[in-house]
Amino acid sequence: MTTSTLAPVQDLNLLRTFLAVQRAGSFTAAAPALGLTQPTVTSQIRALEVQLGRQLFQRLPRGVEPTAFARELAERIAAPLDDLDLVATGNCEIDGRTAPVHLAGPPELLCARVLPALAPLVADGVRVHVATGEDEELIEQLREGRHDLLISTQRPRGRALAVTPLAQEEHLLVATPDWAARVGSRAEGVPVCAALEAVPLVSTAGDMPVVRRYWRTQYGKQHPAVGPAMTVPSLHAVIAAVRAGAGYSVLPRSLCEAELASGALVRLEEPERPRTTTLLLVQRPGAEQNPATVQVVEALLRAARASEHPRPVPA
Template identity: 35%
Template structure:
C-alpha cells in the first residue's frame, strides 16, 4: 500500500472521529460510504487494531482508536499547515478554517464572512461555530478552532490576542413590558441602577459577559435583585419573550426578534455598559487564518463606521 494511501486513510479516520458517523463523514468528504468503510477496515488491518465501535447512533473510537487519533492529529495538522503555506506562496489559500464567535458577533459578521470566502477565498472551507465566551475559550485551548472571537477577560499564553471592538450592551425585554416602560429615559435608554431592580436571566459566571456585568454592578455599588443562570441563547430569548425576566445582550444577538416585535431593547446608560471582544488565534496561524483575521478587522471597522454595528473600536 502506498504512502499516499496511508496518509489518506489517516485523514479519513480523523474526519470520521470528528463527525461521529460514517454517513456524515462521507457526506462531508464527498465520497461513498462503502468506500470510506473499506479504507477504515484496511487501516485497522494494517495496524492490527480495532479503531472504531459501530452502533445505531454512529461510531465512537475504541480506547486504542482514541489514542491513535490523538497521536496522528498533530502530524496531520502540521501537514495541513505546510500544504496551506505552499499554496499561499502561489497566491492560493486553501484548507478548512474553524471559526468560533459569540451569538451577537456571529449574527453580525457570519454572513459577511461567508460571502467574502466564497468570493475571494473559494478554496477555504468554513466551519463556523457559535457559543458563549466560556465555551469558545475551551474550544480554542483544546485546539478545536483556528480563530476565536471572545471576551478579553479570557487570556491564555498559548494564543495570540488582538483587539476587535466594544459592543454596547442593551437591556432586552418583552415588548411592552410594564416593568420596564416607566424606567426608560426620554431617549429610550435605561440606567444601570434601574436594571439592577429587574429580574435578570444571564449566562453563568464562567462567561465573560456575566463577569463584565457583575463588575459594572460592583463598581456602581449596586446589587442585582435577582439573577438566574441561563446558558442558552435561544432559550433565554424565548423566556424573555414570555415575560419571565430580562437579559443583557449586544444588539445584534436579538435584532431579528426586535424587528419582528417579539422583543425590545434599551441601551444601558449611566454608565454605558460595554462588552469587549478580541480576536484570538494560535501563534502558528495559517495564511488563510491570517487573511480572515484581516477581513474581520476591516469589516468591523466598516460596520461601526456606517452604524450597522452598535459599538466602538477598541
C-alpha cells in the same frame, strides 16, 4: 533583537517541541498538539537546554514563561519550521484549494456577526470549519493547535498568541414595552434596579454571568436582588422568552437589534456609562501561513469597521 550563536541541534523534533511549548505556554498544553506525553515534552526540553547550554523556560504556578533567549530563538526558527511542517503535512495549496480555516467562538456571536461576514469568502471557495464553546476552553484548544482563529472576550495569558481588539459589544437592559411601562411608573427616586425586583429575570444560567457583570458596572452591586425566574440554554432563547413577555434580561446589542428596531423590545434605561465588552480576535502562531486565514482575518476586520454595533476600537 540581539544575535546569538546557537550550538548545532541535531534533532529538529526538539526544536518543534520547544516551539510548541513556547506557543502554548505550558508543557502540559503542548503535549497533545505534539502527540506526546507531558514527561516526554519535559525530557525533550531539558535535552535541548543541555545541547544549547541555555535555560529556555521559567516555571510559573500555571505554565511556563520563556526566557529572553527563548523568545529570540523562537523568532529565529518559527517561520522555517512552520514552512517545513506545511510541506510535510500537505497543508499548503496543492490541489488548487488552500487548507480550511478553523475558527472558534461563542455560538450566538458567531451566528449574529461572524458567519455573515464570512459568507462571501465561502461562496468564493474558502473553507471554514467552525467550533463553539466557552472562552477558557477554546483558548486552551487554540494553544493546542485545534483552532486557527478565536473570537473571545477573554484575553489569553502570555504573549504567544496574537491578540487584536476587534470591536466593542454593548450590553442593554431590555424588556417588552408592557414591562417597560411598569418599570417606568415607579415612584420618583426609586432606581431601575430596585423596580426590577418585581419583574421576572430571564438568564442563561442560575449564576447570571451576563446580568451580574451589568449590575457591577451600572449599580456597583454584585448581582440583582432577585435571581432568575427562568433559565434557558442560550442568549437566543433569552431573546425569545423576553420577547414573549417572560420578563427582562441583559442582552448584547448585536443580538437584539432587530427586536429593538421593530419595537418588540425596548431599553429600560440608557446609562451614562454603557456596559461594554471588548471582542478580541486571537490567532494561533503560524496560522497566517494559510492564505485563507489571512482572508478571514481581513474580512472580520472589515466587518467590524463597517458595523455601527459593535463599534470598532483601535488596535
